[in-house]
Amino acid sequence: MKKPHIPLGQIRSEVEACKKCALCEGRTQIVFGVGNPRARVMIVGEAPGKNEDLQGEPFVGAAGQYLNELLAFAGLVREDIYIANVLKCRPPGNRDPQPDEIALCTPYLREQTRTIDPEFIVTLGNFSTKFILKTDVGITRLHGKLQQAGKFKVFPIFHPAAAIYDRSKRDIMEADFRTLGALLAESPDPKFVRSEADDAPADPAKAASPAQDASFAGASEDPQKAEPVVPGDLLTADTSAPAAERLPLGGDPR
Ligand code: SF4
Numbered sequence: 001m002k003k004p005h006i007p008l009g010q011i012r013s014e015v016e017a018c019k020k021c022a023l024c025e026g027r028t029q030i031v032f033g034v035g036n037p038r039a040r041v042m043i044v045g046e047a048p049g050k051n052e053d054l055q056g057e058p059f060v061g062a063a064g065q066y067l068n069e070l071l072a073f074a075g076l077v078r079e080d081i082y083i084a085n086v087l088k089c090r091p092p093g094n095r096d097p098q099p100d101e102i103a104l105c106t107p108y109l110r111e112q113t114r115t116i117d118p119e120f121i122v123t124l125g126n127f128s129t130k131f132i133l134k135t136d137v138g139i140t141r142l143h144g145k146l147q148q149a150g151k152f153k154v155f156p157i158f159h160p161a162a163a164i165y166d167r168s169k170r171d172i173m174e175a176d177f178r179t180l181g182a183l184l185a186e187s188p189d190p191k192f193v194r195s196e197a198d199d200a201p202a203d204p205a206k207a208a209s210p211a212q213d214a215s216f217a218g219a220s221e222d223p224q225k226a227e228p229v230v231p232g233d234l235l236t237a238d239t240s241a242p243a244a245e246r247l248p249l250g251g252d253p254r
Pocket residue numbers: 015018019020021022023024030087088089101104105
């Protein structure tokens with residue numbers, strides 16, 4: 001029996017109540033994610049910063065403004081995509097996410113990804129790239145090269161914040177977003193639609209499709225383009241447990 005996709009609102013409620021790690025003590029609010037719940041492209045960043053923590057949305061500061069500019073190179077606007085982070089609460093002083101925090105928080109990201117069911121996952125920076133691809137290879141080597149994690153096409157790109165402090169990265173990032181746009185144009189998929197409502201449940205037809213579920217659990221690589229590192233096992237595991245055994249969402253998926 002395939003695992004049903006969980007509505008985003010239900011996952012959000014779990015995150016809002018989450019106290020699994022110490023980051024809950026310093027948060028103003030969670031930063032769950034925002035955007036088109038039926039997005040073809042899901043962007044995964046690192047963790048909320050100060051502005052995100054205050055406003056409850058990812059990428060709202062300077063890095064967010066630059067991300068908007070970069071999306072245009074791929075022919076995208078914010079309303080087309082869904083954006084989430086590896087961590088849902090702000091690390092103090094914007095320090096790096098810790099391994100235990102990532103382990104505790106990423107089941108939420110995994111469920112978000114299953115529900116949104118994007119074609120492309122764009123990982124911004126090292127933390128999301130290493131988590132999604134289950135690799136130790138860094139973003140400097142992987143950026144701009146199409147990868148595969150289970151059924152998902154994964155396209156790593158530097159984090160926009162990196163280009164704010166190091167302007168030499170701008171040309172690289174803009175070229176990578178152009179490449180993303182070319183990949184999207186190569187295989188237009190009519191099942192993806194522009195946003196109608198923020199954070200609404202995903203298209204039930206997608207959740208009910210046996211073909212979709214089958215491709216989620218197994219690799220569907222395009223050997224012409226993909227350069228697989230390793231399948232992202234957190235995104236492919238646990239597809240058979242009944243819903244009652246999977247909640248709370250933050251539980252160990254394995
Ligand atoms: S596990 Fe995630 S949502 Fe829960 S407190 Fe930690 S960072 Fe926040």
